[in-house]
Amino acid sequence: MAQNETQTVDVMLVGAGIMSATLAVLLKELDPSLTLEIAELRETGAVESSNPWNNAGTGHAGLCELNYTPDSADGKIDITKALHINTQFEVSKQLWAYLCQKEGFGAPRNFINQVPHISFVRGEKDIDFLKRRYEVLRQHHAFESMVFTEDKETLAKWMPLTMPGRNPDEKVAATYCDNGTDVNFGAITQMMLNYVSTLDGTLVTYNQKVYEIERCAEGWRIGIKHTGTGEHREVKARFVFLGAGGGALPLLQMSDIPESKGFGGFPVSGMWLRCDNPEVVQHHQAKVYSQAEVGAPPMSVPHLDTRVVDGQTSLLFGPFAGFSTKFLRHGSFLDLPLSVRFNNLKPMLAVAKDNMDLTRYLIKEVMQSPEERLQALRKFYPQAKSEDWRLEVAGQRVQIIKKDPKKGGILQFGTELVSSQDGSIAALLGASPGASVAVSVMLNLLERCFNERYQSNEWRSKLAEIFPARESALKEDAELYREISTATSKTLQLI
Numbered sequence: 001m002a003q004n005e006t007q008t009v010d011v012m013l014v015g016a017g018i019m020s021a022t023l024a025v026l027l028k029e030l031d032p033s034l035t036l037e038i039a040e041l042r043e044t045g046a047v048e049s050s051n052p053w054n055n056a057g058t059g060h061a062g063l064c065e066l067n068y069t070p071d072s073a074d075g076k077i078d079i080t081k082a083l084h085i086n087t088q089f090e091v092s093k094q095l096w097a098y099l100c101q102k103e104g105f106g107a108p109r110n111f112i113n114q115v116p117h118i119s120f121v122r123g124e125k126d127i128d129f130l131k132r133r134y135e136v137l138r139q140h141h142a143f144e145s146m147v148f149t150e151d152k153e154t155l156a157k158w159m160p161l162t163m164p165g166r167n168p169d170e171k172v173a174a175t176y177c178d179n180g181t182d183v184n185f186g187a188i189t190q191m192m193l194n195y196v197s198t199l200d201g202t203l204v205t206y207n208q209k210v211y212e213i214e215r216c217a218e219g220w221r222i223g224i225k226h227t228g229t230g231e232h233r234e235v236k237a238r239f240v241f242l243g244a245g246g247g248a249l250p251l252l253q254m255s256d257i258p259e260s261k262g263f264g265g266f267p268v269s270g271m272w273l274r275c276d277n278p279e280v281v282q283h284h285q286a287k288v289y290s291q292a293e294v295g296a297p298p299m300s301v302p303h304l305d306t307r308v309v310d311g312q313t314s315l316l317f318g319p320f321a322g323f324s325t326k327f328l329r330h331g332s333f334l335d336l337p338l339s340v341r342f343n344n345l346k347p348m349l350a351v352a353k354d355n356m357d358l359t360r361y362l363i364k365e366v367m368q369s370p371e372e373r374l375q376a377l378r379k380f381y382p383q384a385k386s387e388d389w390r391l392e393v394a395g396q397r398v399q400i401i402k403k404d405p406k407k408g409g410i411l412q413f414g415t416e417l418v419s420s421q422d423g424s425i426a427a428l429l430g431a432s433p434g435a436s437v438a439v440s441v442m443l444n445l446l447e448r449c450f451n452e453r454y455q456s457n458e459w460r461s462k463l464a465e466i467f468p469a470r471e472s473a474l475k476e477d478a479e480l481y482r483e484i485s486t487a488t489s490k491t492l493q494l495i
């Protein structure tokens, strides 16, 4: 392409992670005539958080994550979040099942595998919580297959590595759901990118750094630099999605939309212990989640996971959190300082002041020695040997800092879709649970930014074909939930 040539597309998606890939697929299914470009900074897609070794690959469905079911002072357990994420994951499965039925898309085994989800706790207080949580959850059809036990023989069957070598007097308990999954989010991202790139009017470009975003008569003018050749080009787009993961905040700030004001980012880095020794790996087939340490952020809940990546099974333990000023794993140490603006200074200072526990926790995590990390692993796997495990760097999570009328600023651990009032630009900020609920988040974006078309008969009937049941229907209708979940699980070869 000649330098300075300006192209025009209907939709520009910045970043080739799971969010942009999902949105591109949905848009092209709903309107095949749309012209669209996905511009990615790196040489391929799914290199940042969506890369299988940068995330834990848990198909979050509220089956094992104890932080999704908060306890209250009166002993009541709130399952709203677990249920919401469960049904959102069902919606993700519906899109993936729909795509897998298309010729040439690829087999479900390439990206999703059935792996039981277990919540494992130690000590009377946590056992009491787990039991009460189980009693509430199992009454809902989304969790009806959940089983609870304190029986050590059953626990040893569920988690053969977890019981041997443990003090026989230690009180332990677990819940077990056999319908959990491990997802290679990098593979499904790449499959969606490959699929959309075969469609007319779609371009997926790599080594493209988006460095400028400005309003223009057509919508938005986007400045792009080729990271290899240094060549600059411009693209004009009616709609822009900033699906740049940790890189979305600086781009949103560049857009200068009023809705971007006050947002800041708090990057948390991570590390895993990884084991590829088949002698060890074969004895653990589950994702085992436990309680987070006091003061630890919710995304630091420790877990021992079966990971299936490119046909190979490994074990992953962690994450061990850390602090880095980079917004992307391949980013710059200047990312955080350069994101400070007059409009987000107050929220950022308020968060720094109010989150000393988190700061202390992160410092402690960063200072951990290899022996201390092994000790943490041994709480799950008492006979773990250091020679079987190696330390690997995980992806960056940029937590959201935003304005708060009372405190000045708050730290938010979920994700947030920020869009302009005219619906011509949107950005996804934040991290967790992220990839598992990408489809619901992108459907939400379509409803917000393409509302007229979203409500049209044409889009509604196509959406109904792809998604036979959405979140609220799945929550309320037990028969419908069972029927649709079973059908999608069959198509995805999970049962």
Ligand SMILES: Cc1cc2nc3c(=O)[nH]c(=O)nc-3n(C[C@H](O)[C@H](O)[C@H](O)COP(=O)(O)OP(=O)(O)OC[C@H]3O[C@@H](n4cnc5c(N)ncnc54)[C@H](O)[C@@H]3O)c2cc1C
Binding pocket: 014, 015, 016, 017, 018, 019, 020, 039, 040, 041, 042, 045, 046, 047, 048, 049, 050, 051, 054, 055, 056, 057, 058, 059, 060, 185, 208, 209, 210, 211, 243, 244, 245, 246, 247, 248, 251, 270, 319, 328, 394, 395, 396, 397, 428, 431, 432, 433, 434, 435, 436, 437
């Ligand atoms: C340690 C960890 C564990 C996690 N575990 C889970 C889990 O178990 N289950 C789950 O569901 N989710 C998990 N997540 C969250 C999940 O990985 C993310 O929510 C999801 O991958 C985000 O996808 P994305 O497309 O928004 O961003 P990314 O996958 O990060 O993609 C963003 C892309 O934008 C590109 N980019 C950035 N800036 C620019 C620019 N200026 N120009 C062009 N391109 C740019 C980047 O190179 C990157 O390829 C985890 C995340 C982490 C970090």
